[in-house]
Amino acid sequence: MTCFTLNGKTVAANSAPSMRLSAVLREEMELSGTKIGCNAGDCGACTVLLDGKPICSCLTAVAQVEGGDVTSIEGLHDAGVIAQLQDSFLAHGAAQCGICTPGMLVSASALLTENPNPNRADVEDALGGVLCRCTGYSKIIDAVLASSEPVAVGIEPGAGGNVGSPIRHLDGQPKVDGSLCYGDDKVPAGALAVRVIRSPYHYARFTIGDKDAFLASQPGIQAVLDAGDVPGRNCFGVIPPFADQPVFAENMALYRGDAVAAIIGDYDVVSDFDDAAFPIEWEPLEAMLTPEAAGSEKASQLHANREGNILVRGYVETGNADAALGAAAHVVEVNTSTPFIEHGYIEPEAGYALTEGNRLVVHGCTQAAQMDKESLAEIMAMPADAIRVVPTACGGGFGSKLDISFQPYVALAAWKLGKPVRICYSRGESMRSSTKRHPSDIRLRVGCDADGRISGFVFDGIFNTGAYASWGPTVANRVPIHACGPYSTPDYRANSVAIHTNAPPAGAFRGFGVPQSAIAQEIAYDLLAEKLGMDQLAFRRLNALKNGVPTVTGQVFENGVGIDDCFAALEARWHEALAEADAFNVTARQNGSPWVKGVGIGSCWYGCGNTSLPNPSTMRMGITADGRVVLHQGAMDIGQGANTVITQIAADALGVAVHCIDLVDGDTDLTPDCGKTSASRQTFVSGKAALLSGAALRDMVLRHGNVSRQARLDFEKGNLVLTEDGQPQVVIDLTKLPVNDFGYVFMAEETYDPPTSPLDDKGQGIPYAVYGYGAQIMELSVDQSLGTVRLDRVTTAHDVGRAINPLLVEGQIEGGIAQGIGLALMEDYQPGRTENLHDYLIPTIGDVPVFEHHIIEVADDEGPYGAKGLGEHVLIPTAPAIINAIRHATGAQIHHLPATPDKVRAAIITARGG
Ligand code: FES
Ligand code: FES
Numbered sequence: 001m002t003c004f005t006l007n008g009k010t011v012a013a014n015s016a017p018s019m020r021l022s023a024v025l026r027e028e029m030e031l032s033g034t035k036i037g038c039n040a041g042d043c044g045a046c047t048v049l050l051d052g053k054p055i056c057s058c059l060t061a062v063a064q065v066e067g068g069d070v071t072s073i074e075g076l077h078d079a080g081v082i083a084q085l086q087d088s089f090l091a092h093g094a095a096q097c098g099i100c101t102p103g104m105l106v107s108a109s110a111l112l113t114e115n116p117n118p119n120r121a122d123v124e125d126a127l128g129g130v131l132c133r134c135t136g137y138s139k140i141i142d143a144v145l146a147s148s149e150p151v152a153v154g155i156e157p158g159a160g161g162n163v164g165s166p167i168r169h170l171d172g173q174p175k176v177d178g179s180l181c182y183g184d185d186k187v188p189a190g191a192l193a194v195r196v197i198r199s200p201y202h203y204a205r206f207t208i209g210d211k212d213a214f215l216a217s218q219p220g221i222q223a224v225l226d227a228g229d230v231p232g233r234n235c236f237g238v239i240p241p242f243a244d245q246p247v248f249a250e251n252m253a254l255y256r257g258d259a260v261a262a263i264i265g266d267y268d269v270v271s272d273f274d275d276a277a278f279p280i281e282w283e284p285l286e287a288m289l290t291p292e293a294a295g296s297e298k299a300s301q302l303h304a305n306r307e308g309n310i311l312v313r314g315y316v317e318t319g320n321a322d323a324a325l326g327a328a329a330h331v332v333e334v335n336t337s338t339p340f341i342e343h344g345y346i347e348p349e350a351g352y353a354l355t356e357g358n359r360l361v362v363h364g365c366t367q368a369a370q371m372d373k374e375s376l377a378e379i380m381a382m383p384a385d386a387i388r389v390v391p392t393a394c395g396g397g398f399g400s401k402l403d404i405s406f407q408p409y410v411a412l413a414a415w416k417l418g419k420p421v422r423i424c425y426s427r428g429e430s431m432r433s434s435t436k437r438h439p440s441d442i443r444l445r446v447g448c449d450a451d452g453r454i455s456g457f458v459f460d461g462i463f464n465t466g467a468y469a470s471w472g473p474t475v476a477n478r479v480p481i482h483a484c485g486p487y488s489t490p491d492y493r494a495n496s497v498a499i500h501t502n503a504p505p506a507g508a509f510r511g512f513g514v515p516q517s518a519i520a521q522e523i524a525y526d527l528l529a530e531k532l533g534m535d536q537l538a539f540r541r542l543n544a545l546k547n548g549v550p551t552v553t554g555q556v557f558e559n560g561v562g563i564d565d566c567f568a569a570l571e572a573r574w575h576e577a578l579a580e581a582d583a584f585n586v587t588a589r590q591n592g593s594p595w596v597k598g599v600g601i602g603s604c605w606y607g608c609g610n611t612s613l614p615n616p617s618t619m620r621m622g623i624t625a626d627g628r629v630v631l632h633q634g635a636m637d638i639g640q641g642a643n644t645v646i647t648q649i650a651a652d653a654l655g656v657a658v659h660c661i662d663l664v665d666g667d668t669d670l671t672p673d674c675g676k677t678s679a680s681r682q683t684f685v686s687g688k689a690a691l692l693s694g695a696a697l698r699d700m701v702l703r704h705g706n707v708s709r710q711a712r713l714d715f716e717k718g719n720l721v722l723t724e725d726g727q728p729q730v731v732i733d734l735t736k737l738p739v740n741d742f743g744y745v746f747m748a749e750e751t752y753d754p755p756t757s758p759l760d761d762k763g764q765g766i767p768y769a770v771y772g773y774g775a776q777i778m779e780l781s782v783d784q785s786l787g788t789v790r791l792d793r794v795t796t797a798h799d800v801g802r803a804i805n806p807l808l809v810e811g812q813i814e815g816g817i818a819q820g821i822g823l824a825l826m827e828d829y830q831p832g833r834t835e836n837l838h839d840y841l842i843p844t845i846g847d848v849p850v851f852e853h854h855i856i857e858v859a860d861d862e863g864p865y866g867a868k869g870l871g872e873h874v875l876i877p878t879a880p881a882i883i884n885a886i887r888h889a890t891g892a893q894i895h896h897l898p899a900t901p902d903k904v905r906a907a908i909i910t911a912r913g914g
Contacts, residue, residue, distance in 0.1 A: 007075025033178025347395020598889025653694025820878025
């Protein structure tokens, strides 16, 4: 027994002395505010105070705190500084998904107790051990710096003023007090645990041995699952025609991490289980980890119906690219490559399942509750309405939690044993088994005429799509549509191909392949501008897409094309930054300093929603007899703010303040299908559905009261008061109205599906109803002797159509840029080698530059209040801007990302002539 003080009270822990303090806090003390992101000291999510000092509780045995004073997030309310700090986090939008927030707050409280007036460097030092994958850190730093000042409590906007207002996340409070429950935070008492046995080889045959003998020899393990235990289809996939991933592989594992079996048993036994004890014979085979290997003549065929290991090809053609290139005044050729990129959400996949009569209920983190339900129904051979998916809070997703992961295993286990069963992936399991950003290998030839107009563009992209399809078809189809960027390109041909290998499945990751292609595109435009002797921004503005100019798929927008507005907003800083870099470099040369400065630009466009496919979202709003408005919105909020933004839209459409609206989110029994949280579709598509629902509900009420469209709605003690010209005209006694099956006296449910059309053989058609646009300028410094890059400042201009919530817009931009920094400078997932957060580096608080934003609002007629999507767009320009800035600073051209110091140094030497 270990005795210590926990949050001001003396406690005695019965867990083994060697047990991690984090596990004792969560499992024995039932304080789940302390999060587990890695169990290895890398992420800082588990930070608590020991005698006032921050420690990683995952690296601390409980015996080490004997007699000590431990404070977790739940105890911080006694620490004095915390209330203002929490308020400051909310006011600054410093908690997005919120999984890192307890660690951040605990670390910040220790800093502020010791130093009530820290500077930026102090904050960076104090919080440097805590990783955040969502925010880009800047808002967290600002929140800590501002926490000693009283936070101005914004006046909540009234009816009609919600859209455009920078209100806080409506669901933010539980994120800052540690009470928000993620996938592994609140599981049924006594739940069994399931552990997935996965292939340790990239490619292997296997035979499972004697399961009965194994069970007999393993006290505490109650059952084994394998392919034979799947009652329905042993196969899943996010795009039904391409579904190919087995719940349990049969005889052949196609990647390191492929699931082959699972054990179910007591939590402690399963948690400590050594996979080597599982009876299985492996026969490793020669693995094909690259498209070259998988495309070779002697390559094995990974899927019977996919010859040459080709999953899918994408193609778009317009005009005559070869003829245009032949006639071009200048032509450049660019070859680039990028590696696998890990999503790196701090919350690993986690959840639990239980049975309720003939129904199966699955709780856990997800981006796509309705899709999970449909997949589980097929796997379990159950009717869809027998499955309920109840999303927990989601500690980051970025695309990977669109695919099912843990769900079938807890579902099968709970169904087989009739007991609640839980699971939480280790960091290693998460990184081995989850989807990744597609590695790319891109060849691009692009020309321009003597005036600088783009003339001829030929693109070929090879994408390593890993062992299973996941979102590979989406990437292969989206890239050829976007590969020229937001520029008029009348003569264009783009090919893409997704090739299966024995790597992890490559899937959706913020941008669906477009960030990779944008790197080649933006390098090429810089090179062309240089050949012309033209300013790089001027080159882009000359070619920028405009209203009325066809895209490469032949689509013509009559309004809403905002890329040149973005460039215009950057003009001033672009020229200032270039002048400052020139002046610095002159002095640096004179002083013999190795440091030089550079400035680079990148741009983006991104079609919001599915490519040429139905993409509906349905919202339900109701008014209860006691005068509450309830919004049933199933658009998963994974930290990006869907709960807040969609409520703002619905509130204005109905004509009430946001505080009048109660939110029901996610649960598939309680919300209509809003589709998945992906492709920057929720603000646009689900927001439009919310607008339509709110407007329909308003119409219904106004018709009932027989008042004009201008009437104001007020809820007063069970009455709905309709006011016109400042005078209450009608008082509706809601308690007297009939209540429908959903419990409402008024209710509206509306669906919105963006108008698109299929693409023809040449990729011509209307793939998206709306595009968003953006551009970023990166200013950086390079130490030429070491090849190290320091990011100084990024200036952004993103056209969001209408900023429904400018605070959340900035949060999305900064988080996307941080991920773009990782893509550009450090991230490189190698199967079998970088499966943890110390070998796989993601940006820390010290890696992000200062941000300056221009939010551009070029309204689009289609979006709600003119809004466009944003989430994916913001990552796209960052890496090309960095690569172009490195070249501007040093002359070194980086082709193969990430631009680690060794590559930058080598490129500098090459640029100097070797
Ligand atoms: S869980 Fe302790 S540092 Fe990551
Ligand atoms: S808010 Fe920091 S990881 Fe999500």
